Amino acid sequence: MSRLDQQMAFLTEVDRLKSVLRATTLCDGSRMENSAEHSWHIALYALVLAEHAETPLDTAKVIKMLLLHDLVEIDAGDAPVFGTHDTEALAVQEQAAAIRIFGLLPDDQAQAFRALWDEFEANESPEAQFAKSIDRMQPPMQNLASGGGSWIDYDVTQNMFETRIGPKINTGAPKIWAWLQPKVAAFFAGRG
Template sequence: MTSDHQPPAFAASVPQPAGTPERLRRQIEFIIEVDQLKEVLRRSPLLAADRRENDAEHSWHLALMTLVLAEYADEPVDPARALAMVVLHDLVEIYAGDTFLYDSAGAADQEERERRAADRLFAILPDDQRDHFRALWDEFEARVSPEARFAKAMDRLQPLLLNYGNRGGTWRTPGVTDADVLARKSVIGDSSADLWDYARTLIRTGTDNGWLPRATPPAPPVHPVP
């Protein structure tokens, strides 16, 4: 039986050999399509080169961190399941683009953009893998399991390490303060008290060294003159 499945334009630019089984063809199309992740630039600067990292590099780093740091999770986690989430979670940015963590305007429609992208991207796969990978992606986004919470913690810790190592990095974005960083990184503490303590030490040290602006303290209350 001939399938009516049509590969997206990028995957279609690499034709599959005649006679390739339908299931394998769709899997290879997906693998080709996600090669575009290497072209999605993030804001975070690399430590080893004078350029910004791309999404594929970010995902690799998260995968390695998941394997190395799983022992610090407050709840037992299945590293393989968490690993699958960190590898899959940013694939949607091929279509939705990377949304900077401190971009409030971009965040307004981020969830909608990324869900539409997930629908489109995972549909390339055979139905069983489409459903499995989409469920993992949804689980990560909702942080409804220990693995999802730990994967999200890795996603927030990794750029923190890059910014600290670069003596500022995206911390120097106009308007970003230590209070903003603490607020957006606090999900690390949902999974690991030890790693959250470490993250707060990095933020505090960066602030003390002048790499991250300190939030303006609130003005003291004005008391009427009796």
């Protein structure tokens, strides 16, 4: 196979991310969101919101991470954040998925993409922390727009949200969390 043959095989295979459904709906609630359009949406979130990070970011790297971050779901599926799943088994599936899917590319690109995904997963660099925080704040934005979405489906309370999600948004994007938190609190207060 030529280099282009390998690259095109990868680009055709990743089309399957469009068929991986998430726990969130579109903002109008009309259907479940898929992981490909979600990846586009949060890349755009990063482009618009990078200025609010605590340290200057390599925005292009954040965007690349976000374009790639869910590809392992093609094999491992999407694990809803408020669902129950075997964390260790999922990690094993995702590692195998990364090897298979990035492995379709020429070696140098496979290694570069894998390094970006590993950096995202490690959640240590400023770019990874911002990307992870953005990835956590897009679902609540969808839920606020649609009137509850996955919060209702998974019986989420304000306390669950503030304990499990808030700190993850706050880590990489405290200014954005400060903006979002009162809106989420008002939503849950309104449900009584």
